[in-house]
Amino acid sequence: MLPRRSPRPLPTQPAPPAWKRALPALLAAGAVWAGWQELTRPRNPALAEAARTRTTAQDWASLAAFGPRPVGTPGHDRAVDWLDTQFTALGYHVTRQEVTATRPFDQGGTLQAAGFTLPVKAIYGAAGGEQTARLVRVDPDATPDVMEAQGLRAQLALTTCPSGSWRDLAERVNRAGGFGLLLIDDCPGRALQKVDATPFPLVTVPAAEKARVLALAGQTVTLTSRVEIRPVTGHNLIVRRVNATPDLLYGAHLDTVNGSPGGNDNSSGVLTVLNLARQHAGTPTADRVWFVLFDLEEEGLIGSRLFVKTHSAKLRPLRAMLNFDMVGVPATPLKVAGDVDVIRTAQAAVPGLGAFTEKKPEGLEDYGRSGYLTGRSDHVPFKGLRIRTLFFHRGLDAHYHTPQDIRPDLTLVQDTADKAARISAALLDQPFRPSESCGIQQRNCRF
Numbered sequence: 001m002l003p004r005r006s007p008r009p010l011p012t013q014p015a016p017p018a019w020k021r022a023l024p025a026l027l028a029a030g031a032v033w034a035g036w037q038e039l040t041r042p043r044n045p046a047l048a049e050a051a052r053t054r055t056t057a058q059d060w061a062s063l064a065a066f067g068p069r070p071v072g073t074p075g076h077d078r079a080v081d082w083l084d085t086q087f088t089a090l091g092y093h094v095t096r097q098e099v100t101a102t103r104p105f106d107q108g109g110t111l112q113a114a115g116f117t118l119p120v121k122a123i124y125g126a127a128g129g130e131q132t133a134r135l136v137r138v139d140p141d142a143t144p145d146v147m148e149a150q151g152l153r154a155q156l157a158l159t160t161c162p163s164g165s166w167r168d169l170a171e172r173v174n175r176a177g178g179f180g181l182l183l184i185d186d187c188p189g190r191a192l193q194k195v196d197a198t199p200f201p202l203v204t205v206p207a208a209e210k211a212r213v214l215a216l217a218g219q220t221v222t223l224t225s226r227v228e229i230r231p232v233t234g235h236n237l238i239v240r241r242v243n244a245t246p247d248l249l250y251g252a253h254l255d256t257v258n259g260s261p262g263g264n265d266n267s268s269g270v271l272t273v274l275n276l277a278r279q280h281a282g283t284p285t286a287d288r289v290w291f292v293l294f295d296l297e298e299e300g301l302i303g304s305r306l307f308v309k310t311h312s313a314k315l316r317p318l319r320a321m322l323n324f325d326m327v328g329v330p331a332t333p334l335k336v337a338g339d340v341d342v343i344r345t346a347q348a349a350v351p352g353l354g355a356f357t358e359k360k361p362e363g364l365e366d367y368g369r370s371g372y373l374t375g376r377s378d379h380v381p382f383k384g385l386r387i388r389t390l391f392f393h394r395g396l397d398a399h400y401h402t403p404q405d406i407r408p409d410l411t412l413v414q415d416t417a418d419k420a421a422r423i424s425a426a427l428l429d430q431p432f433r434p435s436e437s438c439g440i441q442q443r444n445c446r447f
Contacts, residue, residue: 268328328408
């Protein structure tokens with residue numbers, strides 16, 4: 001008998017390959033992603049006619065209402081919000097780039113002697129501290145050796161307004177061995193005088209207390225200064241049409257120093273950039289320019305350095321960066337500094353436009369061996385990328401960095417914007433070849 005065979009299995013349809021099973025899911029996920037991208041991609045806002053017809057006078061009235069704008073204050077933050085809405089209403093997409101730093105905030109202090117207590121203020125930049133020592137009257141312009149010979153070592157310096165900077169005075173007191181500085185603020189101007197942080201109290205009292213305080217010379221007192229070093233967050237406002245290719249960039253800094261409304265420094269520059277954004281709104285040129293308001297300029301160009309470092313690749317095609325700083329008070333006629341070729345183009349477009357040469361950073365000796373970037377405003381980091389710059393400036397006025405810097409000349413602001421527009425048109429009409437690359441890792445760029 002033959003062995004019984006197992007029944008042959010019926011033929012079955014082979015299982016579909018894995019890619020066929022996954023394909024519908026992939027297509028569905030791709031459709032969802034594409035839809036999400038479409039919904040969330042940046043879009044140009046509509047151009048509001050009311051924003052287009054606003055005047056520089058109306059802009060200044062709104063900006064002035066916020067008061068001083070040092071980073072970390074409510075006035076600063078309200079101004080940023082307002083500027084954002086103005087550019088948006090002009091049909092531009094606004095991006096806020098976060099900029100962080102630390103700043104000192106005076107928390108008050110006292111001068112205490114026998115039966116005598118007087119409030120004092122920390123000099124901006126000082127770190128605060130407390131010392132009990134003898135008040136030694138010194139000449140505000142004396143050398144460290146002279147101050148030490150007067151017995152200042154391990155004591156407190158008592159003095160009046162120096163002919164130079166407060167920073168230099170504080171350094172001389174420190175080098176003479178002083179453990180603190182009490183400065184009677186009888187200076188004719190009220191310019192912000194920033195000093196380097198030290199572990200000693202560096203304070204001022206108002207000129208109205210001059211006689212009472214000078215009478216304390218030779219007495220032992222306790223000088224207390226409380227300063228909080230606080231982190232602050234500002235924002236660069238990057239303003240552009242969504243698909244704009246930046247052939248030109250207009251810039252100005254939006255922050256002010258402590259206590260100053262910054263009418264000229266630098267509301268005048270902010271108003272100029274806003275005016276130019278209004279002139280270009282709704283025109284083909286709007287797709288060829290960026291507008292950037294930099295933050296924390298007064299703390300050392302922090303915002304513009306961060307912006308340049310972050311956007312270096314996109315900035316390479318720039319024909320020029322035009323920077324506006326203190327253009328609203330005629331301390332001198334409007335002049336420009338920057339790249340030689342750009343200055344030549346500017347002077348051809350605006351006959352009679354003056355030019356000036358920016359200084360190297362103070363205290364540096366290069367003996368011809370290096371090329372320090374010159375200037376003290378937000379165009380300087382662009383030079384490190386070999387981008388051509390044009391700096392518009394009318395000189396240092398009498399109210400520079402003071403509470404009296406309350407109003408720019410709006411006629412001069414409009415004049416600056418109009419001249420910048422003519423220069424920009426000339427730059428855009430010229431043939432241009434971008435500078436050489438800094439290298440694939442940007443190692444050859446200086447910031």
